[in-house]
Amino acid sequence: MLEILTAEQWSPYIAGAGIGVLSWISFAFADKPLGCSTSYLRAFGMIRGTFKKGKREDNPYYEKFVPGIDWQVMLVLGIIIGAFISAWTSGIFAISMVPDMFAVRFGDNALLRALFAAAGGILLGFGARFAGGCTSGHGISGITQMNITSILTVVFMFAGGIATAFVIYGVT
Amino acid sequence: MLSDYHKNRTFQLILGLITGIAFGIFLQKGGVTYYDVILGQLLLTDFTVVKLMVTAILVGMPGVYLLIHLKHAKLHINIGSVSTIVIGGLIFGAGFAVLGLCPGTVAGALGQGSLDAFFGIIGIMLGAGLFALIYPKIKENLLIYKKMSYTTVPEMLGIKPAYLIPVILILGAGFIYVLENLGL
Numbered sequence: 571m572l573e574i575l576t577a578e579q580w581s582p583y584i585a586g587a588g589i590g591v592l593s594w595i596s597f598a599f600a601d602k603p604l605g606c607s608t609s610y611l612r613a614f615g616m617i618r619g620t621f622k623k624g625k626r627e628d629n630p631y632y633e634k635f636v637p638g639i640d641w642q643v644m645l646v647l648g649i650i651i652g653a654f655i656s657a658w659t660s661g662i663f664a665i666s667m668v669p670d671m672f673a674v675r676f677g678d679n680a681l682l683r684a685l686f687a688a689a690g691g692i693l694l695g696f697g698a699r700f701a702g703g704c705t706s707g708h709g710i711s712g713i714t715q716m717n718i719t720s721i722l723t724v725v726f727m728f729a730g731g732i733a734t735a736f737v738i739y740g741v742t
Numbered sequence: 743m744l745s746d747y748h749k750n751r752t753f754q755l756i757l758g759l760i761t762g763i764a765f766g767i768f769l770q771k772g773g774v775t776y777y778d779v780i781l782g783q784l785l786l787t788d789f790t791v792v793k794l795m796v797t798a799i800l801v802g803m804p805g806v807y808l809l810i811h812l813k814h815a816k817l818h819i820n821i822g823s824v825s826t827i828v829i830g831g832l833i834f835g836a837g838f839a840v841l842g843l844c845p846g847t848v849a850g851a852l853g854q855g856s857l858d859a860f861f862g863i864i865g866i867m868l869g870a871g872l873f874a875l876i877y878p879k880i881k882e883n884l885l886i887y888k889k890m891s892y893t894t895v896p897e898m899l900g901i902k903p904a905y906l907i908p909v910i911l912i913l914g915a916g917f918i919y920v921l922e923n924l925g926l
Contacts, residue, residue, distance in 0.1 A: 579771060579772075582774075582793040582794040582797065583794075584772075585769070585771050585772025585774075585794055585797075586768075586772065586795065587797050587801045588764065588767075588768040589768050589772075589797075589801075590798045590800065590801025590805065591801060591802075592768070593802035593805070593806060594802065594805040594806060595761060596761060597806050597809055598744055599748075600747075600748070600754060600758065600761070601748045601816070602818065603818045604761075606849070607866075609845075610845060610866045610867045610869075611870035611873075611874065615871075615874070617867070618871065629875070629878065630877065630881070631873070631877040640755075641755065641757065641758035642758060643758070644755050644759040645759070645765065646762060646845075646846075646849050647759065647762060647849075648759045648762015648764075649762045649763075649769065649850050650766065650850070651759075651762070651763050652764060652767040652769075652850070653769060653849070653850035653851070653852075654766075654854065654855075655763065655767060656766065656767040657770055660771075663855050664854075665855045666857065667858050669778055669858070670778055671777065671778045671781055671782075672777060680858075683861075684858060684861040686840055687841050687858045687861040687862040687865065688861040688862065688865040688868075689841075690836075690839070690840030690841025690843075691841050691861065691862040691865020691866040692866075692868050692869040693834070693836050693837030693840060693865075693869060694837030694862075694865070694869060695845075695865060695866035695869025695870040695873070696833055696869035696872050696873045697830055697833030697869070698834055698866075698869075698870070699870050699877075700873060700885075701822065701826050701830025701833075701834050703820055704834065704844055705844040706844070706845070707820070708820070710799060710802065712820065713799050714798075714803045714806055715803075715806065715817055715818070715894060716803070716894045716896060717893065718892050718893065718894065719819075719820060719821055719822035719826075719893075720820065721895075722822075722831075723822060723826070724831070725831070726827055726832050726835065727835045727838065728784075728835060729832065729835060730832035730834065730835020730836050731784045731834075731835035731838040732785075732839075733835070733836075733839075734835060734836045734840060735781055735785050736785065738840070739785055
């Protein structure tokens with residue numbers, strides 16, 4: 571049992587199967603598809619709310635996704651904890667700032683990496699809300715349900731991702 | 743009944759946390775919380791992300807549809823439009839490559855000590871907030887431009903999911919077999 575936790579990595583098929591089982595649990599016990607992106611909106615809404623006290627909500631998007639802590643916000647917090655447990659128990663927890671591939675391409679400037687990460691995050695957060703879901707909401711849960719919108723959205727997500735990655739790293 | 747669980751807020755919050763911890767362990771052990779692995783997938787040199795996603799779908803689909811058949815769960819279909827699919831998908835994809843992580847794996851990256859993920863998380867919140875800002879202006883026009891007319895593949899084809907799922911499982915297994923044989 572202990573070797574499972576201390577193993578540095580599992581086959582992606584084992585990890586993927588585990589996530590498939592989590593989607594059964596989520597559909598049955600939470601009545602929700604496994605997804606992550608609305609949590610960031612709810613978190614942003616909560617932060618925004620502290621700066622505009624007393625005013626009535628004026629944006630219909632926050633009426634649709636009420637700022638607050640729900641099942642999915644806890645799910646995202648859980649991912650942070652789970653990944654920490656996973657990395658720690660296998661002895662690969664390490665504080666880092668610049669990924670290896672990024673360092674080879676752009677150097678190991680932490681500020682440059684932070685700017686890239688933030689800019690990528692803005693596109694990702696905006697795109698996820700525009701598309702109505704992310705790689706887990708559309709990519710895993712949506713395709714699991716054979717949702718046509720999700721299947722097509724994932725095609726464009728990967729098309730955009732592949733094109734951008736080749737622009738960043740150049741065609742070799 | 744399971745619906746009693748759905749209404750129990752404390753249960754839902756604890757369930758969310760436990761599901762998240764398991765999700766985080768699977769993502770980290772599966773190797774997809776690393777920038778290099780995600781970029782490897784987008785540069786088509788490392789197929790870890792696709793392998794993990796395809797397996798999650800192939801394991802998830804029969805279980806979820808069985809739960810629906812037994813009336814222990816229901817579908818959660820998000821119907822989009824041509825604009826949400828194309829514009830939303832492409833912008834998401836660009837962000838996916840620039841950050842090198844997605845909204846789920848970025849949380850896992852932070853947990854394993856990759857601090858650049860923190861800036862990614864701040865960015866995702868800002869991007870989501872930015873979308874909320876323009877939402878009132880585009881919800882009646884751009885967002886519903888050419889709305890999808892079908893929900894699921896079985897609905898579109900007019901066949902029962904029970905007949906389609908075995909076909910998908912066979913195709914999925916074949917896809918994985920080909921990936922492995924190509925050494926990807």
